[in-house]
Amino acid sequence: MTQAFRIENGGLINRDKKLSFKFNGKTYLGYEGDTLASALLANGVHLVGRSFKYHRPRGFFGAGVDEPYAVVQLYRNGETEPNIKATEQELFEGLEAKSVNCWPSVNFDIGAINNFLKIFLPAGFYYKTFMWPKSFWYRIYEPFIRKAAGLGVASTKHDKERYEHKYEYCDLLIAGSGPSGLASAYAAAKNGAKVILAEDKPRFGGSLLTSDVNIGNQSGKDWADGIIAELKTMPNVVVKNRSQIFGYYDHNMLVMSEKVSDHLPSTKKYHPNKRLWYIRAKEVLISSGSIERPIVFGNNDTPGVMLSSAAKEYLKVYGVLVGRKPLIFTNNDSGYETAIEFKKHGVDPFLLDSRKKPESEIIDEAKNLGINIKNSYVVVAAQGYKKVKSADIANISEDKKQLGKIENIQCDCICVSGFWTPTIHLASQSGNKTKFKEEIDAFVPGQSKQNEITLGAANGVFSLEETLKTSFKAGSELSKKITENDNEIAIPNVVEKKSSQHDKFWCVPLPKGKNYKRFLDFQNDVSVSDIEIALREGYRSIEHVKRYTTLGMATDQGKTSNLNGLQLVSEIENKVVPAVGHTTFRPPYTPVSIGAIVGREVGKHSKPSRKSPMHSWHEKNNAVFVDAGVWLRPRYYKRGNENLFEGSKREAKNVRKNVGVCDVTTLGKIDIKGPDAAELLNRVYTNAWLKLPVGKARYGVMLREDGIVMDDGTTTRISENHYHMTTTTAQAANVLSHLEYYLQLVWPELNVNVVSTTEQWAGAAIAGPKSRDLLQKLFPNSDVSNDGLPFMGYMEGDLFGVKARIFRISFSGELAYEVNVESDYGNFMWEKIMEIGEEFNIQPYGTEALSTLRIEMGHVAGSELDGRTIPFDNALEGLVSKKKDFIGKRSLQRSAFIAEDRQRIVGVVPLDKQTSIPEGSHLVKDDKAQLPNPKLGHISASCWSVEYDNPFSLAILKDGKNMIGQKLFAMSPLKNKVIPVEIVSSHYVDPKGERVRS
Amino acid sequence: MLYINCPHCGMRSQNEFSYGGDASVKRPELNKEVSDQEWDNFVYNRKSLRGKHLELWQHISGCRQWIKVERDTATHEIFRTFKADEEVA
């Protein structure tokens, strides 16, 4: 297909490189440098989608970030992405796109029936209609809305693209590369400041690409190209195109999304698709320009109605005519500029100006070119369904209330200009309280809250000369403060045409007897009548009107609709616009890919993976790993076809019978040194620590100030003023912060230092009746007899030349030891244990066997110390000193904590000795009781007791102390289980603790 | 993201810190008789101020020092920061 609407010459596209692409299944040609929108328009395609609510045909309204309609589903390199603006998507060879919001197709759309059932969807429709009956919501309304009214469809496949995050710091961050951005960047760069200049479009220059101006005897575009070329050579400047600063956060932190690969058929190897920049700037210069404002008239959403600035951009940048019979409708001089461009390319435009008798240089030029101009004229309605075919126009009275006789004129597009809206989103996001500027009938930034300044059109300054002057000055002064350089910059002379005052007119009244839809928000289908309904129904606050009508709530965030909506409310309510106020602008300014926000933290990178020094040994020996916080720990070592249950049972049995070895490197370790170390421990733990001899370990429990158990573990006195604390794997970081808190803030007088040594030591627990025999062979020169190294004893040993710490402590309840060596020797230690342990039938055991062993011994762990239990609940009250004070002690006097029927740990055995009880099951008295069945307690941990060969669980049970021997039910609605159980002692195996001392 | 001036390390982003609550809370002395009300005030009761607030932060991914930060809870403006043992005037 030929590009029938492409002019012969001109534009900034590369005509030497033709690109083929598909839209809704049909193949077209475009050029390198096109957007999908410009390429479609070059081929005369105006119908791109259907509107959200009424499913009316929709075309292109803008040429960039402000586009409300032309949202497509994009297909690229086997992936698909929804809700891409065709006006922003650069063309590449093989691009494929489809319309969204159309079912079954863009030309025949079932949802369009909504348009004929207008009564069906007025403002607040969703709130009113879908409320009743409730069952209809799931079966009828919701599926219907989803199917007929959704935007694009997200891919269900894993995203193969890579997204990166980058942190950057700079002196000046400049948002937008139009005249103000370039001038301020240049001045700041010349002063040696570190500058980042960001442009969301592929081309730098902003309005200079399309305006007819001269700067320093060059065209605006040539001047812009020169500045950019120079900036790119400067080492202190980063210049980024395709990069949208979309959020302004606290303390001058801005976030920018850089599209690295979206303009290419596929992402280059080692390149990300997008890069998210977190930029902390000393000063922020917002030069985001302005967006043309529409004028509202009947059927103003018909394809072919678009912003006059967009028509000019398609012509000047892409060499594309949006029509051959353009009608231009304006309330200011900008429409004339577009008309002049058309005329220059041999197309005769027809121009309607709502003003009675405007005069300016631009208007004179248009007149001299012979452009047909009608003053005090307006477009009443566009005619044509899928494309503008003609327009109803009429004379309008001076008070803008009365329309003259309606005339119909032929046209194939309507280019509308209602003056300009400064893009104040970033300034507003920074906390700047914006103010209404009467001369331009729009909001501009007011008092700065952060270090931010807004320049040029974004600040409501539409004169190029003034923009350049203030921007050079701002760039120069702000950088001078930072670098203390003051290099003078000669401000170039500017030639621009002066324009005349715009007309305060944005909404054409309805002619008598006609009920045209007049749209304010094109993406969310909010029309003038919707606002009228909202106000009639009593909504006053603009924030409420917005939510009730959804005005400005679409993905374009009302870039073209907000001010016209406010204007309308102000007219109906008879208030001035500033009194109505505008709704809050929130990040992101434009939609941002979720992938870019997530960055590389996906899959196995979503959190760090910590591995012990013995990890590769575990891997080689068929360990099945489990996540323990950020650690990877062996869950069991698989033999043959064993499953978890069989494998862990074998491992646990072997510990009880022979000897096992478990990797306990993950335990938190804190080195505590100083003359007051014992005093600190005495305040932190619930039990007494002042008399612990050197070479002895002690088990301790620490509380939070609210009396809840925080953690438990053993601490060993290595030497006079040196202790080695262990914490649970999960609480290691919290315990360190806890100790630091008390040492730094509460008791700074204590002379103690704490430091984490978790990574310094590799640990192996050797447990089982044969563990001493094995230990003796590992340390032939040490006396590890029951007298030489008694229970809770500590000694240093020589492991074949490697210095080792040996602790006689036990979590499994068996005779057991923990051996620590420096991490680099961890694997050596492990292999020695396995090698020498062979004659004792040693087997490594994982966390599952470890759990089994501790559960049947009634030793508490994280599932009991769950942030809700006190020492009594865990049968640890014997460790609570009555004599000394410690952290959290006062809280233990709370009435709930000393209640007679306080919850307490118990053991639970199923009556059938067969059925395992799911963890989390509730214990109840009566399994048939009416719901909600009163809960007496819950199962905290379950195992298969290897000692007795039947299931065994621990539970936290109300009045647990007096419940031993009772029969209850364990109920798990999730697993659909009701299990009759008997309550027994939590110390199921070796209740007197004889084995650990043997 | 806040930008916090650690008195030991300099300006650092918020993601290096962890929040520690109201810095004006004083722990009752050890071994001292404390009324229920006094203890509740220490453990549970906080003002949740709107405006200037002296709070604790720990520079966990930096020097690991607990510091005091004077911050406006509504605007997030940070006025001053102090070392743990510095008197707040």
Ligand SMILES: [Zn+2]
């Ligand atoms: Zn620090």
